[in-house]
Amino acid sequence: MRGTPDPAGRPDSPLLVDRFGRVATDLRVSLTDRCNLRCTYCMPAEGLDWLPKQELLTDDELARLIGIAVTRLGVKNIRFTGGEPLLRPNLERVIAATAALDPRPKISMTTNGVSLARRAADLVAAGLDRVNVSLDTLDPARFHALTRRDRLDDVFEGLAAARDAGLAPVKVNAVLMRGVNEDEAVPLLRYCLDNGYQLRFIEQMPLDPQHGWNRDDMVTAEEILAALRTAFTLTPEPGERGGAPAERWLVDGGPAVVGVIASVTRPFCAACDRTRLTADGQVRNCLFSQSETDLRALLRGGASDEDIADRWRANSWAKAAGHGINDAGFHQPDRPMSAIGG
Ligand code: SAM
Numbered sequence: 001m002r003g004t005p006d007p008a009g010r011p012d013s014p015l016l017v018d019r020f021g022r023v024a025t026d027l028r029v030s031l032t033d034r035c036n037l038r039c040t041y042c043m044p045a046e047g048l049d050w051l052p053k054q055e056l057l058t059d060d061e062l063a064r065l066i067g068i069a070v071t072r073l074g075v076k077n078i079r080f081t082g083g084e085p086l087l088r089p090n091l092e093r094v095i096a097a098t099a100a101l102d103p104r105p106k107i108s109m110t111t112n113g114v115s116l117a118r119r120a121a122d123l124v125a126a127g128l129d130r131v132n133v134s135l136d137t138l139d140p141a142r143f144h145a146l147t148r149r150d151r152l153d154d155v156f157e158g159l160a161a162a163r164d165a166g167l168a169p170v171k172v173n174a175v176l177m178r179g180v181n182e183d184e185a186v187p188l189l190r191y192c193l194d195n196g197y198q199l200r201f202i203e204q205m206p207l208d209p210q211h212g213w214n215r216d217d218m219v220t221a222e223e224i225l226a227a228l229r230t231a232f233t234l235t236p237e238p239g240e241r242g243g244a245p246a247e248r249w250l251v252d253g254g255p256a257v258v259g260v261i262a263s264v265t266r267p268f269c270a271a272c273d274r275t276r277l278t279a280d281g282q283v284r285n286c287l288f289s290q291s292e293t294d295l296r297a298l299l300r301g302g303a304s305d306e307d308i309a310d311r312w313r314a315n316s317w318a319k320a321a322g323h324g325i326n327d328a329g330f331h332q333p334d335r336p337m338s339a340i341g342g
């Protein structure tokens with residue numbers, strides 16, 4: 001059954017292995033479910049029922065779980081996300097605690113960039129290595145309509161500050177939607193090329209709280225590539241893709257690249273190397289999993305680090321082969337993207 005821990009047959013490995021030979025080494029940590037934007041495909045205008053404060057992991061609890069992941073479970077990469085991670089109080093302290101681990105993991109963050117300009121230098125000083133900034137449009141009126149906030153210039157400034165602070169390569173994530181911003185594939189790529197950012201398009205997934213996702217409205221990887229090819233020459237980037245979700249193309253012969261994350265039309269589940277921790281301390285083995293493992297209860301119940309590590313291992317072992325979006329019986333998970341950690 002999807003997501004049900006079944007330790008039968010699990011090899012005696014300290015790592016986050018699963019029944020399909022995958023090993024999770026990449027941990028996505030959601031720091032908050034709150035956000036200062038209201039992207040139409042992610043949140044309703046009025047926001048969501050935010051998690052109560054007492055259910056959120058404290059900084060110390062977070063540091064302990066990240067430490068367990070890195071020192072006992074073989075996690076090598078930590079990505080902070082949300083909601084909007086820059087809204088987390090003491091973010092720099094959380095990053096510094098992560099950077100102090102031995103072995104030191106690579107530390108990255110996915111952010112809307114709104115308040116990045118004044119934070120970038122401190123984040124780098126704390127130990128942040130890389131950043132992905134979400135930007136779906138270059139047009140101020142469209143940005144306002146899409147995010148319900150008038151903050152496009154702040155995002156531009158945040159991107160420049162990230163680059164100037166040395167968070168290279170600065171990556172830009174864009175979701176294209178039919179009838180909304182599907183005409184911006186080429187302008188977004190030009191903007192990123194001109195500014196030294198690395199653009200990745202992400203196919204829209206059924207993870208919105210309104211359950212309004214519709215396959216026909218999704219702009220597919222094929223469509224995105226066709227649009228880009230009207231203005232650029234794209235050639236597949238040589239080399240191994242590994243667990244990376246983006247298929248990458250050299251633009252006009254390189255060295256610049258553009259990525260497309262085709263989660264729906266070309267799922268990469270077979271190479272997935274991710275595990276996820278929500279802001280309220282639940283481990284999920286997939287964005288789309290129907291069950292979670294409650295590490296917060298273990299932490300607060302006095303469990304040892306090794307007990308917690310074992311429950312995390314069992315959660316990974318139960319990971320399904322794929323997300324199932326294209327299956328007839330697909331059910332969207334109860335939690336929306338912003339509460340899981342995108
Ligand atoms: N607030 C931060 C941000 O926007 O970058 C981090 C969290 S946000 C949920 C992470 C990424 O998920 C963003 O790039 C956003 O565009 C993307 N996203 C949100 N809902 C999505 C969906 N239904 N399908 C695909 N991507 C989505």
Ligand code: SF4
Nearest residue numbers: 035037039042083112
């Ligand atoms: Fe906020 Fe990111 Fe969701 Fe937009 S996509 S509402 S910025 S969490």
